[in-house]
Amino acid sequence: MLKGVETVILDLDGTLYDKRGLAARMVSHLWWCLPLLAAERSVRRNMHYVQFASEEEFFECFFRQMARGHLFGPKTAERWYHRVYMPTMVRLIGRTCRMRPETMAIIAACKEAGIKMAIYSDYGCVAEKLNVLNVDSQQFDLLISAPQLGALKPAECSARQVLELMNADPKTTLFVGDREDTDGASAKAVGARFYLIR
Ligand SMILES: [Mg+2]
Known part of the structure; x- marks a missing residue:
């Protein structure tokens, strides 16, 4: 899944943790x-x-x-x-809420392989959420919310700004998220790959 990937853009809510309920x-x-x-x-x-x-x-x-x-x-x-x-x-x-083991494994694999990581959320309070989930925010190269970029997912301009801030090439970027219509569509808008967390 991470073959040829240099940058991973992770969604937060529902992707890092299980938001059922x-x-x-x-x-x-x-x-x-x-x-x-x-x-x-x-x-x-x-x-x-x-x-x-x-x-x-x-x-x-x-x-x-x-x-x-x-x-x-x-x-x-x-x-x-x-x-x-x-x-x-x-x-x-x-x-x-509990962390999703699958996403934790992806983050660990990225760290191991030296792949750059960003958290790109449709909501704010990204650092605060990572903090209460006991996730080290220092392991990410960028924490950003869609409103900070002027438009919610799956706006192409916001996704492009994330790539620019990460100095990332869409061809070697993987978006990871729990929603096709926002995370998947963001990846598609910029021509990057997408992995769905079910
Ligand atoms: Mg989500």
């Missing part, structure tokens, strides 16, 4: 703010193909869309996202 646990912890939770999910789904010039512009639109048609405003959505939603997700991942 996490969405339900999020709902049970955040039942008191269900409209915000539902708005976050719906906006995230609808923003997959929208490109922004910066992370700031991405989130400005994200929170504006979340507030559309609701009683809360964009500022409330922003505060909730950074102070409640993401910290709850990080805490629950640390408390309840």
Whole structure:
């Protein structure tokens, strides 16, 4: 699988750890703010193909869309996202999610072979999640989230920026992820290979 590979781009959620049951646990912890939770999910789904010039512009639109048609405003959505939603997700991942042995084996093999590695996530708090999962972030050459690059997966421009930051050639790059429609499509968009974690 790693033959001829010089760079591996790993997804985080669902790829490094098993995220089964996490969405339900999020709902049970955040039942008191269900409209915000539902708005976050719906906006995230609808923003997959929208490109922004910066992370700031991405989130400005994200929170504006979340507030559309609701009683809360964009500022409330922003505060909730950074102070409640993401910290709850990080805490629950640390408390309840287990690492995927298959992905751990891939990471170990990459280290052994001197293959460069990046974590490329659709969500933020990459370092915080690695920390609660007891994964050494120093072993990766790059930690980055799609919003930092202005567009969610599978935007070609974001995937290309990851390759540029890694100084990687798509021909020798392997994307590893748990979703064909985001991780697989990102690889396809830049002409790299893809390995699906089932
Ligand atoms: Mg994933």
